[in-house]
Structures are given as structure tokens and as C-alpha cells.
Amino acid sequence: MSGTDTIVAADVVVTSPGRNFVTLKITTAEGLVGWGDATLNGRELAVASYLRDHVAPLLVGRDPARIEDTWQYLYRGAYWRRGPVTMTSVGAVDLALWDIKGKATGQPVYQLLGGAVRDRILAYTHASGWDVPRLLDAVDARREHGFLAVRAQSGVPGLGTVYGVSEAAAGHERPDRHGTGPDEEIWDTDAYLRHAPEMLAAVREHAGPGLKLLHDTHHRLTPGEAARLGRALEPVNLFWLEDVTPAENQEVLRHVRRHTTVPLAIGEVFNTVWECQTLITEQLIDFVRTCVTHAGGISHLRRIAALAEIWQVRLGPHGPSDISPVALGASLHVGLSTPNFAIQEYMGYEPVVHEVFRHAWSYEDGHLHPGDEPGLGIEVDEALAARFPYEPGYLPVARRRDGSVTDW
């Protein structure tokens, strides 16, 4: 990169091939195009507007080579900092600029980040079932597809649809509802706590000791409940137990840690290193789950990784199907070049998503690789994307049996 190129356009592409994705396209005077994912599930247009109305005008005329300077400019220059909308926007710009730098130098991004420290990246996928027998079938199907690590979720006796599983779509995480408002689910922590240890023990018994087994509590428990669940799950030998508490108050994790050795993973809703700070420096978690888009891009995820490395915390980034293949690819470039990167979440995408977002990254035998194309290795088919207009969608809302709202 000569340092003489200039950004001439920053455009936002909103497309909905089965679910909504927001993508940033940065174009330079020399004709390079960089792509960044800006998808924030259920709040997509807020990020689109932040980028279109507030960020794009600032990018035009800037040097695309100055990635870190642009990050600082957007983060500190806005004064109003942090939060998912801001940091997803900053993240999208960061991804697009790394993509451009890779294309300008003819290198895949992981080479620019120091080169590969591993040959491939361990992936985990989701298996779910309305009841335990159907969950076990789903786990078997994932293993037949080569996965060595599986996140297991099941329905809870006495409850309807719960996070990660629905009767209608056993085996798949439910897509957003398209309509005027969110679905509402009933949640009962006691019923869940009675069921979860049995359910996960059944998976362990069925799958044997070799499977890396994960489970997501999805922010539902108090510290005391989390400590009890962690203890009950110790014989199951989980790879991790995710999001046991909402973690808005990070100090409460001290209580959980004092009572259980179950490995803990937290962070998919965090947006900066500062939200991870207490959890990492007090070693209250084993894995940090921050997402390459929602936490400010490759540049900022690497900062989180650097802090985590000192405290022997490893990365297991968020990678559900509600972030686009652009973000997944970016996460894999970080994964290949970051020593304390442990595992990447990978739910997969519907075939049409792979057509809209053509990617060099690949899955094989339980592992992912970012590929060796210059930049992030992603091309977006804009004509195809235009055939899928935005549709409003919401994540569900959860209520306790008494009707009060709780964490979904």
C-alpha cells in the first residue's frame, strides 16, 4: 500500500436472504473494495443509519491504510463511546479497511497479523432437540459431519420454546420472527435447573469422553444458581458453560468461581476490552466470547486477545448465523494468527447466504480455515443481495411464570 490511496465511497448494503445482514462496502480511488459486517441482530437499521448518516461522510477522503488511526478517530472522535451500535459500526469499518490492506498488499489478513500460529481452527456447532432423544440424534448428526465440539441445548419439560430450541425447528436455532413484534417465551429457572444436569449427563454418556461438549445458559441465572449448576455439571466435563449470569455486574462471577471449577465463557454481548477487564484480570472466566464485529473489529479483538493472553484466558468468539460470513471470515483470520484463540463458534448458513457472500473460508473435519485469498477473502454478490429486501425481525422476549420480564 502506497499510502496515497483515498477512500472515495462508503456504502451500506442491507439484505435479507432468510435473515437480515448489514454490510459495509468501502471503495478507494485505486479501485479497491473492502467489506465489513455490520449486522446487529434485531437492531440492524440502527447500525445502518449510524454508518450511513454519521460515519460514511467522515471516511471519504481518508487514507485507507491508516486502520488504527481511523479506529481511534471513530471511537474517540464520537465522544459517545462503546455500546453495540457504535462498536458494530466501528467494527465494520475496521474489517473493511483490513480487507483493503490485504488486497493492496496481495496478502490474506492473517499474514498481516503476524502469520499463522496454527494450521486450522477448531470449530464448535450447535445441536438441539425438543427432548433428550431428539437432542442425541442431533449430536450424532453433527458428529457425522465431522464436528469434534458441539453445543447441546434442549427443551425444558413443562416449558414451550426456549432459547436455542423450538418444537417446530428441532436441531436449528430459531430464526428471527418477521413481523411487528417479538415472540414471548415463558421461562422457569427451577424447571431448567432440574433438567439441565440430567440432559447434559445424557449427552456425555451417549457421546463418550472424547466429545468437546458446550452449553449456553444465555444469561438466565443468579450467581447462586450459577454456582449450583456449575457444581452439578462438573462430572459432565464440559468444555465450557456459557453466559451463566447477565454479567452486567462482573463482580458476581467471583461467587460462581469460588464454588465451581466448571470452565466459564462470557462476552458475546460485550463491545470493548473494558467490559472484559474485570473478568479477565481476575480470571473469572476461562474463555472470552467477544465477537469480531460487535467488539470493534479485528483491531480491537486483538487487543482483547492480548489482555486475555496475559491471564491465560482464551478466545472462543461468537459466530452464530446472525453474523454474516464476512464477520466469520474476519474472526478466522484472527483465529489463525492468535496464540490464545481456542475455538470458533460456527452454526453454518443457509445455501443462499453462501451465494450472497462468497467466501474463501472453509470448513473441513471439525475445523475452519480463512483461506489464502488477499484480504478477508469475501466477495458480496450485490445484485443477488438486492433481491432480498430488509424484513423487520426481533429476538424473543422472556417472561417468568408471574408475567415479569426476565433475561432472554
Ligand code: KDG
Ligand atoms: O442474536 C443473538 C444470538 O446471536 C445469540 O442468542 C446466540 O447466544 C448465542 C450463541 O452463543 O450463539
Ligand code: MG
Ligand atoms: Mg451465547
